[in-house]
Amino acid sequence: RKEVEQDPGPFNVPEGATVAFNCTYSNSASQSFFWYRQDCRKEPKLLMSVYSSGNEDGRFTAQLNRASQYISLLIRDSKLSDSATYLCVVAHFGNEKLTFGTGTRLTIIP
Amino acid sequence: GAGVSQSPSNKVTEKGKDVELRCDPISGHTALYWYRQSLGQGLEFLIYFQGNSAPDKSGLPSDRFSAERTGGSVSTLTIQRTQQEDSAVYLCASSPRTGYSNQPQHFGDGTRLSIL
Numbered sequence: 001r002k003e004v005e006q007d008p009g010p011f012n013v014p015e016g017a018t019v020a021f022n023c024t025y026s027n028s029a030s031q032s033f034f035w036y037r038q039d040c041r042k043e044p045k046l047l048m049s050v051y052s053s054g055n056e057d058g059r060f061t062a063q064l065n066r067a068s069q070y071i072s073l074l075i076r077d078s079k080l081s082d083s084a085t086y087l088c089v090v091a092h093f094g095n096e097k098l099t100f101g102t103g104t105r106l107t108i109i110p
Numbered sequence: 111g112a113g114v115s116q117s118p119s120n121k122v123t124e125k126g127k128d129v130e131l132r133c134d135p136i137s138g139h140t141a142l143y144w145y146r147q148s149l150g151q152g153l154e155f156l157i158y159f160q161g162n163s164a165p166d167k168s169g170l171p172s173d174r175f176s177a178e179r180t181g182g183s184v185s186t187l188t189i190q191r192t193q194q195e196d197s198a199v200y201l202c203a204s205s206p207r208t209g210y211s212n213q214p215q216h217f218g219d220g221t222r223l224s225i226l
Contacts (some may be wrong), residue, residue, distance in 0.1 A: 019117045034214055042219070043201060043217035043218060043219050043220055044153065044201070044217050045217065046214040046215070046216070049214060060209070070183060086155070086174075087152070097158065097166060098143070098153075098155065099143075099154060099155070100152045100153040102132075102151065102152035103152060
């Protein structure tokens with residue numbers, strides 16, 4: 001079983017819709033969580049950190065459920081520019097290595 | 111440019127040759143990471159540096175791979191006797207420091223390595 005699992009998609013969503021991605025992680029020692037986005041043939045870029053209380057940044061909302069070892073990302077009022085691969089990323093206490101999921105591919109359709 | 115800088119951006123070489131990839135982290139970032147991403151695959155951790163030392167080399171796929179960092183800044187990843195399966199995008203990232211709260215990492219554009 002992969003340490004970080006994501007639905008690879010693709011998700012094809014009309015512009016303006018709301019879309020949600022899920023991610024599960026297997027290591028209960030994980031302590032830091034992030035969502036990165038990666039555009040085609042580009043480097044990953046941090047989208048947002050994920051906190052236990054949940055956090056929001058504009059149209060983006062991230063949630064963490066430690067009991068279920070589950071992370072989510074919600075995008076509201078999706079824009080064409082949101083088309084990208086979204087990477088769920090986990091780090092463990094005392095370990096600097098980030099473990100990346102394979103990503104969920106999102107395409108926003110005009 | 112205050113971002114992570116990698117060179118070369120593209121490298122094509124023949125099987126069996128050695129290659130050296132360079133990463134210049136964001137100024138002041140003490141932690142530096144190397145990953146690789148094969149076509150259609152997720153990011154694979156290779157090695158990370160805290161200052162000039164490498165506490166975790168667990169991701170290096172074979173003894174043909176080595177990395178060093180000098181002066182707490184620039185790092186080089188060397189692949190000896192390259193094989194076709196080494197073809198990938200090699201990404202470098204840096205973060206301000208390590209500690210209890212893992213810092214988000216900032217990535218360079220990567221080096222696209224193709225082994226013929």
